[in-house]
Amino acid sequence: MSTVNYADRDPALRPLLDRVLSADDRVRVEPLLDELGALAGGELDRQAALADANPPQHVPYAPDGARIDEIACHPAHDRVASIAYERFGLAAMSHRPGVLGWPAKVPHTVKYALSYLYVQSEFGMACPLSMTDSAARVLRLFDPERYAAEIAALSSTDPGRRATGAMFMTEKQGGTDVGLTETVATDRGSHWTLTGGKWFASNPGADVILTLARVPGQGEGTRGLGMFLVPRLRPDGTRNSVRIDRLKDKLGSRSIASGEVTLDEAYATPVGRLTDGFRQMAEMLNVSRLSNAMRATALMRRAVRESVDHTRVRQVFGKPLFDQPLMRATLLPMILDTEAALHLVVEAAARLTAADEGDRSAQALVRVLTPLAKYTLCKRARTVTGEAMEIRGGNGYIEDWVNPRLVRDAHLGSIWEGSSNVIALDVLRCMRRQNAHATLAGTYGDRPATRDRWELLRKKGDALLQLPSEVQEMSIGRYAGELTRAVMETLLHDQADHEVRTTGDGRALLVARTYSATLDDPDPAALPRPALDHFAALADGGPVPLARLQEDDRV
Template sequence: MNFASDDPALRPFLARLLPADDLARLEPVLDELGGLAAGELDRLAATADANPPRLRQYDPTGERIDEVEFHPAYQRMAELAFERFGLAAMSHRPGVLGWPTPVPHVVKYALSYLFVQAEFGLACPVNMTDSAARVLRLFDADRSAAEIAALTSTSPGHATGAMFMTERQGGTDVGLTATEATGHGTHWTLRGRKWFCSNVSAEVILTLARVPGQGEGTRGLGMFLVPRVRPDGTRNAVRIDRLKDKLGTRSMASGEVTLEDAWARPVGSLTNGFRQMAEMVNASRLSNAMRATALMRRAVSESVRHTRAREVFGRPLFEQPLMRATLLPLMLDTEAGLAMVLDCAGVLDRADAGDDEARGLVRVLTPLAKYTLCKRARSVTGEAMEIRGGNGYIEDWVNPRLLRDAHLGSIWEGSSNVIALDVLRCMRRDGAHRLVAGVYGSRASSVGGTASALLTRHWDELRARGDRLLELPLDEQEVGIARYASSLSAAVMATLLVEHAEHEISQGHGHRALLVAHAYLGRVLGDGDAPNRGALAHLDALADGTAVPRDAALAALPVESAEPAESVESAEELSRSHART
């Protein structure tokens, strides 16, 4: 088994998104990490999940040390993630995995997607380290050069990062943060309690605290760097009160922390603390969407293998009509989710390169992806557990761990309702729905053919629907934003799949991607519960990435929104034009 080679969509997506030299560098890494994730890494993850970290608060002499002890399996996984593959470092400096420049976000998220199919918990410290380095590089590069170097090292002894933001009385309402900052000329000290601190033993902590005289709410918060060890080499006053007994991510340590006049240094401008932390949160939200997609992919691959091997009433489960109808939406959602994550990564690459439109897009695409994919992962992993039957409920198998971990994505970095309200905030402040509709509607219309026409019309309707939503009283806007955010995300994913299908046909790669695009589009535009007979008939090809007859792909185009004759004629013309190309 190899999670990269077994994935029917990963390599085709990357071949379209990356230049040839990046693809050539990436290919052997995909093969290596895909094999590790399906083998050694998967075994390590199961062991680490069964042997969670332990807090050792005192040494034998009674001195407070607050050390977290990890199982060797977790330590080996950390070595692979941080050192061998440089997942936390690759976006920040050249040289990782042989890249002459920092690795593109598209590559980072593709590799992380493979890693997370085996191990979800460690992906949090990896992301926190990556995001902490990003924030320091953006807002405090000169003063934080040593910390950035430690966070982006791939050598043993590298630092990891964390974000201590949640407080017991605050939670979602960060403006209620009560931790107090006191200035001492050369440094600051922080006093307060942080309630949910993941990667609790990190060497570099970023947190928010209230700055005297700066006002109430979020405007009164500054961002501070709290090192695990003070500049004089002594242990900082960061007390780990206890570790959380979590439903999932059991391999990774989350805890409750008390800051007892902890040594701290401001990051950037103290008046911009909340805005700077929002940059870290937004990067983490995209990581959450990626992780949710990875969990879906692992759940789907487990379900396909199980149903092909399990015989019921004389034939494999995979051949049973109702099981095929159960598997199809799981496959489609997983492939669509991967398309969205990699596209968001590409937008982030352009935003970091100075593209203003991309900056606006990534600000709204990130919460859209996080909202939709994390919710869907809960359903997909639950369905996969049921597909496996009684064994799916037993801890000997991976399904319980997938299900437990999937529920966290909809909570971390903002619960689903918080994320939906963030999308509404982007719409009210910047007209973000019009930006998304304009960009992806234009991409849809450039493809040509009936699917393109259906999508273009759908984008016009979504733009108008968003305008109408903003005309409602605020309470009604908040009630309606969840469904609207789901619709926007689904339209983005449908557009990406149709666009990818055009590319695949133009490159002579056949019609499998067109079948996926048409089947997904049917769910977006028509009755999501109606079976797509063409897709069901060629479920093997969807699972394996093998060839699909052109006529089957064309027949899967939704006809509820267009005359059937027109659909087939336009789709055939599109196919002929691709063949000529």
């Protein structure tokens, strides 16, 4: 059976990595792109479909009646997990040197680029992967000595030693309002116990669970919350008192388990200072939100590729759909937004690497880039995957094809780790506290191609902050989208400048100019002529002569 290499079919990925990675890292990542791209287009895709069709099952009791609360998984689930955790170390590479041969920790840019290829076939596993990665990060940042063994297990690629992580945050009465958490922590001297219920608990069979609980005497709301580590097994090897009440029957992300969990005086130990619980969870959430944006981008790329391939072979009224003007007008924004999204995710990853190295300006940028990416890209993924389903027609609605799974999974991104409104309000919080819109304009607003847009957005943000608070909240969603698109536009022009200078190819310039043109006027009748003339290069990659672009002032 022939397979498609998803790295080879991506017109933007390798050129982008050429620009953002060091020469040594670019050499190191190339064989991994080739291997994972082939797996994603072949075995991983087949196993992911099996795992989605055969979701995990809850086994509450052993044959003798003992409570065991195990999760039984299809072999396909275990195979897609082994590719992620063991072969490619996607949960390990940010925490120790040596993963995949890197002399130091793998840069976040590499991690997200590889994860982006992986998720194009297997979305669900990215949830426990992200939580495992984030759990190791939080423990490293806030309590590395006490939890050295747990960090080592979470960052292991050895199938006999590796552990998975989970984040139990949501409670039935609280939802997004974590300050309403009712789970109570009790100090037992050598350890604590937690009692309460968690309403959405993905990867409920995890080895290492991080959760919030109310510390008596510490206060109300979020300030009263401490972070605790709840192990699957107590130190004596017995099963901890974490009862899985039932698994969720989910619309998507079916390959991994999510459940409702009761903590019945569960053994727990504090993470760092108990007064820092909410801040620690926010750190975990922020990284998970960037992962959500990456996953949305991967779903868009898969949907676009499926649509391009379908329209090339589907004949309607005597010629392929791909050559029909209305279909090109439909595909073009999908192609542009997908490519722009990849640039934003990689940019945020690069800034996260710098932030982790102590760069204060990068820390400020990551703080706002992450919610912007999560807000805009997850919403756009729902539209792009839905459009791709319609492009395939009736077959797109049939489970024999990947489109239904892409649509189901895309809707989760706008809910997981904060719904769109919650994320937009987080952007507003960044603006109020850190003048984040001015930080963005100061970082990205000096390029000639986008300078005017950034000046307008800076003034618009200043004006927004002068409005009554309820009007600010009503307006922030639209403004957050405008900020995100301006960042992506700037990044596309940065890539265009790089490719024109280093390769002499005009494809990236065509992408950037067409993206700018669609922001200025989304009317399909106003599409730049060169975008239609070189549509195959936009869809599949390939050279675009610079001379052709320079001759046509309609771009």
